Amino acid sequence: xxxxxxxxxxxxxxxxxxxxxxxxxxxxxxxxxxxxxxxxxxxxxxxxxxxxxxxxxxxxxxxxxxxxxxxxxxxxxxxxxxxxxxxxxxxxxxxxxxxxxxxxxxxxxxxxxxxxxxxxxxxxxxxxxxxxxxxxxxxxxxxxxxxxxxxxxxxxxxxxxxxxxxxxxxxxxxxxxxxxxxxxxxxxxxxxxxxxxxxxxxxxxxxxxxxxxxxxxxxxxxxxxxxxxxxxxxxxxxxxxxxxxxxxxxxxxxxxxxxxxxxxxxxxxxxxxxxxxxxxxxxxxxxxxxxxxxxxxxxxxxxxxxxxxxxxxxxxxxxxxxxxxxxxxxxxxxxxxxxxxxxxxxxxxxxxxxxxxxxxxxxxxxxxxxxxxxxxxxxxxxxxxxxxxxxxxxxxxxxxxxxxxxxxxxxxxxxxxxxxxxxxxxxxxxxxxxxxxxxxxxxxxxxxxxxxxxxxxxxxxxx
Ligand code: AMP
Ligand code: ZN
Numbered sequence: 001x002x003x004x005x006x007x008x009x010x011x012x013x014x015x016x017x018x019x020x021x022x023x024x025x026x027x028x029x030x031x032x033x034x035x036x037x038x039x040x041x042x043x044x045x046x047x048x049x050x051x052x053x054x055x056x057x058x059x060x061x062x063x064x065x066x067x068x069x070x071x072x073x074x075x076x077x078x079x080x081x082x083x084x085x086x087x088x089x090x091x092x093x094x095x096x097x098x099x100x101x102x103x104x105x106x107x108x109x110x111x112x113x114x115x116x117x118x119x120x121x122x123x124x125x126x127x128x129x130x131x132x133x134x135x136x137x138x139x140x141x142x143x144x145x146x147x148x149x150x151x152x153x154x155x156x157x158x159x160x161x162x163x164x165x166x167x168x169x170x171x172x173x174x175x176x177x178x179x180x181x182x183x184x185x186x187x188x189x190x191x192x193x194x195x196x197x198x199x200x201x202x203x204x205x206x207x208x209x210x211x212x213x214x215x216x217x218x219x220x221x222x223x224x225x226x227x228x229x230x231x232x233x234x235x236x237x238x239x240x241x242x243x244x245x246x247x248x249x250x251x252x253x254x255x256x257x258x259x260x261x262x263x264x265x266x267x268x269x270x271x272x273x274x275x276x277x278x279x280x281x282x283x284x285x286x287x288x289x290x291x292x293x294x295x296x297x298x299x300x301x302x303x304x305x306x307x308x309x310x311x312x313x314x315x316x317x318x319x320x321x322x323x324x325x326x327x328x329x330x331x332x333x334x335x336x337x338x339x340x341x342x343x344x345x346x347x348x349x350x351x352x353x354x355x356x357x358x359x360x361x362x363x364x365x366x367x368x369x370x371x372x373x374x375x376x377x378x379x380x381x382x383x384x385x386x387x388x389x390x391x392x393x394x395x396x397x398x399x400x401x402x403x404x405x406x407x408x409x410x411x412x413x414x415x416x417x418x419x420x421x422x423x424x425x426x427x428x429x430x431x432x433x434x435x436x437x438x439x440x441x442x443x444x445x446x447x448x449x450x451x452x453x454x455x456x457x458x459x460x461x462x463x
Contacts, residue, residue, distance in 0.1 A: 006252040023215035027224035031091035036272035038265035101284035138184030154230035204235040222249035331386040339388035
């Protein structure tokens with residue numbers, strides 16, 4: 001199995017530190033709002049990497065953090081007049097709902113920065129003891145130039161970087177390239193006691209501490225969006241390797257951006273759609289399939305046309321699976337010689353799927369192999385034996401499951417469909433067609449939609 005390592009800029013054979021086990025750390029979201037579909041890309045992509053590794057028999061320890069202390073969270077809390085933990089709690093819950101919708105498996109561990117402050121203080125203390133960090137007026141800085149490999153991941157050179165920096169006169173750092181590990185308390189901000197006074201951690205230190213605690217000093221795969229390469233991941237390497245004297249991560253994987261009109265989707269640019277908004281328009285499974293239809297290192301432009309194309313493609317797969325399921329009711333007997341020939345073809349397509357996944361997780365080509373299997377099923381299943389139909393059904397559903405595509409679940413009704421049915425029920429009631437009105441109510445109830453007739457009209461909710 002080969003994967004592209006950002007650190008070496010080439011595809012490398014994947015060999016984990018401990019045979020049969022994989023420790024994987026994926027930087028998670030800063031929780032001050034609903035996640036947007038750009039944030040969802042690394043979640044979907046690396047969840048798929050995890051699922052494939054599990055399919056291959058690896059025992060995967062998947063760790064993904066929630067950054068729950070940050071300037072943006074504090075700002076939002078102050079705007080709403082609530083505590084920052086209230087904001088982060090709220091959006092962690094919402095994020096988990098979105099991840100469920102996208103069929104992203106829960107991480108083995110989902111640590112939160114605010115629950116790991118002691119570990120961060122320990123690592124900072126160690127860096128100070130080693131002479132790699134220093135404190136000035138309650139702020140602790142990392143002495144960047146003391147880490148000789150700094151810039152290796154991002155391919156940046158410290159002197160070039162320094163030339164581009166404007167140095168503030170008030171700057172108390174020894175060197176403009178030094179970065180913050182701990183900052184002193186400010187009015188209206190959450191803080192924790194530390195040997196350097198009350199304050200809070202800088203952003204980068206949390207991932208160094210949590211990955212070590214939940215995986216170990218050396219992790220197999222460290223992943224995130226490509227905007228994290230510099231400075232976040234560069235700083236994580238410097239802190240961890242300086243503190244632990246061991247290699248921090250063997251393989252670095254970075255997904256390219258999800259764009260809108262060829263610009264990065266981001267909260268700060270305002271060109272974003274939240275996962276929640278999009279879920280009103282498309283089942284989230286379609287969004288997941290759309291994301292996997294491109295290679296994770298290629299930029300992906302979000303447009304209705306492309307999502308519609310993904311929806312049609314996914315429908316083709318699901319229709320074939322439902323049709324196989326129906327055939328399983330009527331087909332009979334064991335494999336015929338013709339079936340066995342077709343099984344050979346199917347096995348070649350499974351090998352094609354695996355080869356694509358093992359070539360740096362090329363999900364686009366893996367999906368093409370599924371389409372070929374679907375085509376084979378559409379042509380051959382109707383004349384096939386029960387054993388053959390079952391084989392095709394299990395094969396296609398298993399490959400879909402590796403991509404996190406559920407074939408068992410019938411698609412959920414969208415809000416717009418529900419509202420149209422409610423309107424139809426109202427019209428039926430007006431026309432005194434109570435049988436139809438009840439039929440619609442029952443149909444919705446079967447889908448877990450509860451109706452409530454109020455003075456202000458009909459209200460509905462999902463059970
Ligand atoms: P943030 O909450 O900004 O720290 O982002 C959480 C994760 O989403 C990180 O791995 C980012 O690299 C990733 N990310 C943010 N915006 C995008 C985007 N437009 N496309 C792909 N990944 C993104
Ligand atoms: Zn991180």
